[in-house]
Amino acid sequence: MGKGGAFEREICRDLSLWWSSGAKDDIFYRTSGSGGRFTHRQKRGKITENDQGDVGFTDVDGKALMDLWLFELKTGYPKSKSKLNNKIQLTQWCLLDLLDGKEQLPTLLSFWLQVTEGANSVNKQPILIFRRLFKQACIAVRLSYFLTFLVSMFGYPATTCSISIDLNHPKLKEDDQQIIILPIKDFFVWTKNIRRVIKPEGCEK
Numbered sequence: 001m002g003k004g005g006a007f008e009r010e011i012c013r014d015l016s017l018w019w020s021s022g023a024k025d026d027i028f029y030r031t032s033g034s035g036g037r038f039t040h041r042q043k044r045g046k047i048t049e050n051d052q053g054d055v056g057f058t059d060v061d062g063k064a065l066m067d068l069w070l071f072e073l074k075t076g077y078p079k080s081k082s083k084l085n086n087k088i089q090l091t092q093w094c095l096l097d098l099l100d101g102k103e104q105l106p107t108l109l110s111f112w113l114q115v116t117e118g119a120n121s122v123n124k125q126p127i128l129i130f131r132r133l134f135k136q137a138c139i140a141v142r143l144s145y146f147l148t149f150l151v152s153m154f155g156y157p158a159t160t161c162s163i164s165i166d167l168n169h170p171k172l173k174e175d176d177q178q179i180i181i182l183p184i185k186d187f188f189v190w191t192k193n194i195r196r197v198i199k200p201e202g203c204e205k
Contacts (some may be wrong), residue, residue: 005030007075008054011129011184015055018188019065019195024074028055030119033065037078043204053118063200072115075131079108089150092132095181112140124166126176129184139187145179160186 007028016027030055058062077093093107104112111128119126125145131137141150143164164175164180182190 002029004073004075007131007137008073011071011073012055014188016062018087019062019193021192021195024059024061024118027057027059028046028066029058031056032056047195051117052122052124065194068125068198069127070115070119070122071127071129072111072118074111075137076133078133082191092135093130095163095165097169109169112176112179113169113171116172118171120176128179137184138177138181139184140181143180144154144175146180150191154191154193157190160190 012028012030013025016025019027022042032054052066053070054073055066056067095108097106098109108130110128111130114128115128116124126142127138128140130140160182162180162182164178168177
């Protein structure tokens with residue numbers, strides 16, 4: 001688990017502080033097997049509450065968010081290219097792999113396919129948080145959700161750099177084809193009042 005486990009713990013802490021406006025750092029936690037237990041049981045027709053995706057809640061205060069969003073957390077994934085001076089030269093997967101990569105399934109696309117499959121199976125919003133090696137963490141959400149809910153609630157994040165992508169993959173549903181990606185630190189600042197608009201009784205997706 002190594003780096004992935006540390007990243008999951010870090011993001012759960014950051015999510016907790018963001019959701020509680022700095023009051024608590026332990027509202028959210030890593031699910032068992034990073035959601036693997038839920039997936040395994042779901043294939044057998046069984047539902048496991050609070051064990052979906054990579055993030056669950058330990059404090060009931062976090063249930064409102066978990067009822068709406070399903071998280072997948074990814075980090076690392078370098079590729080070994082060649083040996084040079086007895087050292088392995090590594091490259092980092094990037095967004096441009098979607099345009100000029102030779103892989104049938106670029107890394108970022110495989111992550112998005114995973115989170116949308118899980119989210120759609122339980123009628124939640126897919127939320128992908130990822131960090132490449134030595135880079136800052138970013139968050140990816142559906143473009144439609146970004147425009148119809150997030151922007152309507154918080155206004156457009158004019159001072160934040162973002163990238164929107166049209167994925168056009170046959171395994172993706174229409175609503176999952178377009179995503180927008182932002183640095184997560186900027187996302188947290190932009191949506192700092194998220195708890196005021198996502199309430200226990202739910203909201204529009």
